[in-house]
Amino acid sequence: MNSILISIILGIVEGLTEFIPVSSTGHMILASELMGINDQDALHKSFEVIIQLGAILAIAVVYRQRIMNMLGIYRTESRKLNEPPKKTLNLLHVALGIAPALIVAFFAKDYIKSLFSAKTVLLALAAGGVFMLFAELMSRSKVRTTAHDMDGITYKQAAIVGLYQCISVLWPGFSRSGATISGGMLSGLSYRAAADFSFLIAIPIMCAATGYELLSSYKAILSGDLGFFIVGFIVSFVVAYIVVVAFLKYIQKIQLRHFAYYRFLIAALFWFFVMR
Numbered sequence: 001m002n003s004i005l006i007s008i009i010l011g012i013v014e015g016l017t018e019f020i021p022v023s024s025t026g027h028m029i030l031a032s033e034l035m036g037i038n039d040q041d042a043l044h045k046s047f048e049v050i051i052q053l054g055a056i057l058a059i060a061v062v063y064r065q066r067i068m069n070m071l072g073i074y075r076t077e078s079r080k081l082n083e084p085p086k087k088t089l090n091l092l093h094v095a096l097g098i099a100p101a102l103i104v105a106f107f108a109k110d111y112i113k114s115l116f117s118a119k120t121v122l123l124a125l126a127a128g129g130v131f132m133l134f135a136e137l138m139s140r141s142k143v144r145t146t147a148h149d150m151d152g153i154t155y156k157q158a159a160i161v162g163l164y165q166c167i168s169v170l171w172p173g174f175s176r177s178g179a180t181i182s183g184g185m186l187s188g189l190s191y192r193a194a195a196d197f198s199f200l201i202a203i204p205i206m207c208a209a210t211g212y213e214l215l216s217s218y219k220a221i222l223s224g225d226l227g228f229f230i231v232g233f234i235v236s237f238v239v240a241y242i243v244v245v246a247f248l249k250y251i252q253k254i255q256l257r258h259f260a261y262y263r264f265l266i267a268a269l270f271w272f273f274v275m276r
Contacts (some may be wrong), residue, residue, distance in 0.1 A: 020054065034273060066089070131182055
């Protein structure tokens with residue numbers, strides 16, 4: 001298959017699946033298997049890093065105003081004289097949301113790599129789907145929603161989301177967004193608040209992960225087909241941007257259970273095409 005066509009297909013797969021709770025890892029393995037690509041090849045691994053950077057840039061563009069507000073670069077809020085400052089999401093929330101996963105990934109990186117297999121991803125797809133169904137059910141019947149948007153998230157809730165994120169770190173294929181959105185809902189965040197916070201904390205988490213991978217694969221990138229990498233990067237960026245914007249627009253119509261059912265379907269395809 002033509003390398004540019006492969007680049008476009010994998011860029012689309014990455015952009016479509018990186019931020020919604022369906023497991024980009026599982027989809028990339030399945031897509032590679034269907035196209036007869038060795039996903040352990042050094043060039044392929046380097047390409048995955050590049051298209052992840054495209055997806056990161058897309059999410060940073062979507063949340064650019066929020067990021068600038070938190071960094072104090074540009075503030076849109078206005079308030080009356082002597083009025084107390086409005087409670088808002090800040091960098092400490094983000095730090096609490098990412099610290100547990102970064103710590104686990106740093107100290108258990110070799111162990112995590114040893115867990116990576118087709119069987120592990122297959123089980124994670126199914127287990128993640130069950131967890132998402134459970135989170136949606138509990139958020140409707142048992143858990144009281146206390147944060148309806150990101151500015152209502154407490155430090156405790158941010159830390160809890162960070163702990164749930166560790167599941168996806170320790171279990172490849174579970175889905176980072178699936179773990180954080182579900183965990184957020186179980187801790188009292190609305191579906192929208194959990195999704196927004198999940199997407200926002202994905203930026204530093206993915207920057208750290210891709211930065212680490214770049215250090216070990218930059219030689220393969222520099223020696224590879226530049227057009228192959230550029231096309232994948234652009235496609236991943238465009239598709240990821242469209243997917244996140246559309247997801248947030250229609251979030252009330254696309255419930256977690258819909259993604260869970262889709263994961264069960266992908267798990268079946270994964271078993272048929274990869275495991276057999």
